[in-house]
Amino acid sequence: WDLGSTGFLPSHPPPHTHVVRCIWPRSLRLVLGVLNSRRRCLFSLLPLPAPGSRHSAPAPLPAQAQSRVFSAAAGVVSPPPWSVAGRARRRPPPLAASGRALCGSVSARERRQRPRWVHQELKLKDEECERLSKVRDQLGQELEELTASLFEADLSLYNEFRLWKDEPTMDRTCPFLDKIYQEDIFPCLTFSKSELASAVLEAVENNTLSIEPVGLQPIRFVKASAVECGGPKKCALTGQSKSCKHRIKLGDSSNYYYISPFCRYRITSVCNFFTYIRYIQQGLVKQQDVDQMFWEVMQLRKEMSLAKLGYFKEEL
Incomplete structure (x- = not known):
């Protein structure tokens, strides 16, 4: 066989x-x-053999x-392997087709879930905005309470400042400036030489006073009257023998008056106050509200009070 x-x-x-x-x-x-x-x-x-092949025997199964x-x-x-218990079931789809179906299902699921994600994010943002709004309102209320407690001591002065702020003027007869003149400016610019002190106050009000440090070389064009009122070793405002590191000039006068550090600090504190209220009158203070302006005025008044009591920085 x-x-x-x-x-x-x-x-x-x-x-x-x-x-x-x-x-x-x-x-x-x-x-x-x-x-x-x-x-x-x-x-x-069995697969058919390729044409022209030398081996005619079929390939093994x-x-x-x-x-x-x-x-x-x-x-x-x-x-067949895709049947169970003799009952034919659906043949599994090819890999590429199943991958496309899976991708399509994922994208569809994402499209279905995307609105829910958007709603959740919007809800979280709304909650955050509401929380920040509550915090802002709470801080504003606390600030109002703190401001009211601070103004409780001298509410009349605050009301006078608000009235002056509505129509700012440099007239010393207005209630706001009149009180400051009586309590701070006059005591701060009261010196032994009353005539020179009055001239200094007038120059400060007119913004014509200049202060400069004393140079090492003597000034040749200084008049004899200026030298008589003081010198590098004598204060012209107090008449005391002090080391004078600065001198002042009043208006267009060519006279220079030597002043001690104590007098210089009192004059500069008054000049700083007039400079600030002059800025308010000219409308140059725009970054501050009424409360901030009031507290800045109170700080300048504090500096004048310390200066008239003799507290000043050593480097001045």
């Missing part, structure tokens, strides 16, 4: 095949017929295909 490439039947039956067919029983011929039909099924499953073929030869039909 030449079993051939299949291993079931000879590729070329011998001459005595008809004798065998005659003497074989009917059951054996039925078995041979079944095997012959299985052989045809096997040949239909995979293990799964061989098991299916031999099971079919034995009369047992094995179910």
Whole structure:
């Protein structure tokens, strides 16, 4: 027997095949017929050889295909791998198709969930804005209470400043400036030389007073009257022997008056007050509200009070 490439039947039956067919029983011929039909099924499953190839023998089947073929030869039909308990189910889709379906489902899910994310973010932002608004209102209320408690001591002075702020003027007869003149300016510019002190106050009000440090070389154009009122070792406003590091000039006069650090600090504190209220009158103070302006005025009054009591910085 030449079993051939299949291993079931000879590729070329011998001459005595008809004798065998005659003497074989009917059951054996039925078995041979079944095997012959299985052989045809096997040949239909085998890949065809490439044209022009030297090997005409078919390529071997995979293990799964061989098991299916031999099971079919034995009369047992094995179910395909995508069927369960003999019931055929849907064949699994290819990988590319399943990937596209998965991507499509994810994008659709994202599209469905995106409005919910947007609503959640908007809700969080609204809650944050509401919380900040409450904090702002609370801080504003605390600031108002603190301001009211601070102004409780001298509310009349604050009201006078507000009235002066509505119509600012440099006239000393107005209630706001008159009180400051009586309590701070006059006591701060009161010196032993009353005539020179009055001239200094007038120059401060007219913004014509100048203060400069004393140079190492003596000034040649200083008049004798200026020297008589003071010198580098004598204060012209107090008449005391002090080391005078600064001198003042009143208006267009060419006279220079030497002053001590104590007198200089009192004059500069008054000049700072007049400079600030002059800025308010001219409308140059725009970054501050009424309360801030009032407290700045109170700070300048504090400096004048310290200066008239003799507290001044050593470096001055």
